[in-house]
Amino acid sequence: MRPDGESEHHGRPTGAFVDVAKIAANAAYFKRLLSPSQQLMAVVKADGYGHGGIETAKAAMRGGATWLGVALAEEGIELRKAGIGVPILVLGPSHPSQIALAVAHEIDVTIFDWSQIAWAKAAVLTHQKPCRVHLKLDTGMGRIGLPAEHLNEAWVETLKGPDFNWVGLSTHFASSDGNDPEPTKKQLLRFLDAIEWLRGQDAVPVQIHAANSAATLRFPGTHFTMVRVGLALYGLKPYPAATGIQAVMSWHSEVVYVKSVPAGFRVGYGATYVTSEPTKLVSVPVGYADGYRRAWSNRSDVLIRGRRHRVVGNISMDQITVAVRDQDPVAVGDQVTLLGCDGDEEISAEELAALMDSIAYEVVTGISKRVPRSYLSD
Numbered sequence: 001m002r003p004d005g006e007s008e009h010h011g012r013p014t015g016a017f018v019d020v021a022k023i024a025a026n027a028a029y030f031k032r033l034l035s036p037s038q039q040l041m042a043v044v045k046a047d048g049y050g051h052g053g054i055e056t057a058k059a060a061m062r063g064g065a066t067w068l069g070v071a072l073a074e075e076g077i078e079l080r081k082a083g084i085g086v087p088i089l090v091l092g093p094s095h096p097s098q099i100a101l102a103v104a105h106e107i108d109v110t111i112f113d114w115s116q117i118a119w120a121k122a123a124v125l126t127h128q129k130p131c132r133v134h135l136k137l138d139t140g141m142g143r144i145g146l147p148a149e150h151l152n153e154a155w156v157e158t159l160k161g162p163d164f165n166w167v168g169l170s171t172h173f174a175s176s177d178g179n180d181p182e183p184t185k186k187q188l189l190r191f192l193d194a195i196e197w198l199r200g201q202d203a204v205p206v207q208i209h210a211a212n213s214a215a216t217l218r219f220p221g222t223h224f225t226m227v228r229v230g231l232a233l234y235g236l237k238p239y240p241a242a243t244g245i246q247a248v249m250s251w252h253s254e255v256v257y258v259k260s261v262p263a264g265f266r267v268g269y270g271a272t273y274v275t276s277e278p279t280k281l282v283s284v285p286v287g288y289a290d291g292y293r294r295a296w297s298n299r300s301d302v303l304i305r306g307r308r309h310r311v312v313g314n315i316s317m318d319q320i321t322v323a324v325r326d327q328d329p330v331a332v333g334d335q336v337t338l339l340g341c342d343g344d345e346e347i348s349a350e351e352l353a354a355l356m357d358s359i360a361y362e363v364v365t366g367i368s369k370r371v372p373r374s375y376l377s378d
């Protein structure tokens, strides 16, 4: 019943399946959008968006990724310990101890404030290795980043100094997945101005990067020397019309109990659902502690035998209840698809995200550690 043909290796029959061949294919799709000299950074932060950081990184590299992006130095070190030698960039802010770890493991850090310069210098002194840095400019995201207009000679002089290996210049778009291209174009112009100013100083670093998944697909003028692709690598659409990428993860469980009940039967904590007709109530061993969000109570569907069925009553920590019409066949041991395809039906991460007013990123990164990941390849 399970996509890998095994049913018992995890004990509890709840698990996520990651088709790493599709990650490689999605990376290769992005690689084809670039010129041969442009680099593809696979963003594998947060354990590869919940897909498994190391497995994802290796698959993306098979598909042509030559850089890896993480949020924390610790995530980069896990990749290094797995024997991965390609350049790794910490995209998020780093604490002094994290900068020291990055220097020790030759992992690039993102910097944007003088406090980090001081921390980096201390780490360089300790480890006797230069700090590999990417200067991040805020061109309109309003998050981390040196305000683009604050870039000046002092920064250039410092980053060209002996303590640093100035590898990159970056920015990040706030609205490249939205309907209005104007904010992205404005950010791009500010970034281009900064690059122009650095050119005048003869101080343009090797890697210039700005684009996430959405910008890479929609704005070829943002590719520069490298793009940073996360979401789409996992086959998740950065905007509804995105094409060319294939879904990667599915999440399954099994029917563990079926009970036929009459109309008027109350279901779950708080009895938020009452049957309106004779119904088969199906128990499935997955709950909010697994990342099957309580916000989906009485709203989400699952697939059993290729058909959609509604999750009813409040989702518990470790269980959900599904209502199956009295006339539909269902039995203990049937596969339950929480995310992914069964026959012609599909439950997408985008669909589940919409049920809680969120985005697909939060659905996949929210599938908890308690759900074992299995890796499928052709």
Ligand SMILES: *Cc1c(COP(=O)(O)O)cnc(C)c1O
Pocket (backbone or CB within 6 Å): 043, 045, 091, 172, 211, 212, 213, 214, 228, 229, 230, 231, 232, 238
């Ligand atoms: C997470 C992240 C990305 C990847 O964004 P996606 O939308 O997942 O492609 C790119 N750049 C930075 C700085 C990030 O933090």
